[in-house]
Amino acid sequence: MGNFVKVAHRGEIPVGQGKCVEVEGKRIAIFNVNGAYYAIDGICPHQGGPLGEGELDGTVVTCPWHGWEFDVTTGVNRDDSDIQQQQFAVKVDGDDILVEV
Ligand code: FES
DSSP states (O other), rough: OOOOOEEEGGGGGGTTOEEEEEEETEEEEEEEEEOOEEEEBBBBBOOOOOOGSEEEEEEEETTTOOOOOEEETTTSSOTTTTTTTEEEEEETTEEEEEEEE
16 A cells, blocks of 8 residues: 555646646646546556646546547546556545645
């Protein structure tokens, strides 16, 4: 079990949006899918694009650099299911969003 670290306020990540955060040297992308938060490795495995800045459509984020798509609830790439981003547990405590690292 890792530690849960506060990364954002709930108001910073509205429904349908994401955010890039850095926690203990890891770049993590957090998304709000209809009020549920999901966190995955924020570095696109293609060429390192910032997934947290990608557009979220339902549960799918599109990398802003070249358009690779990932399901944020599983970390799995939509075109190649062998590619999967690491996932991180997310906890909400009052107004705070915490990620386990
Ligand atoms: S860096 Fe993400 S699609 Fe190229």
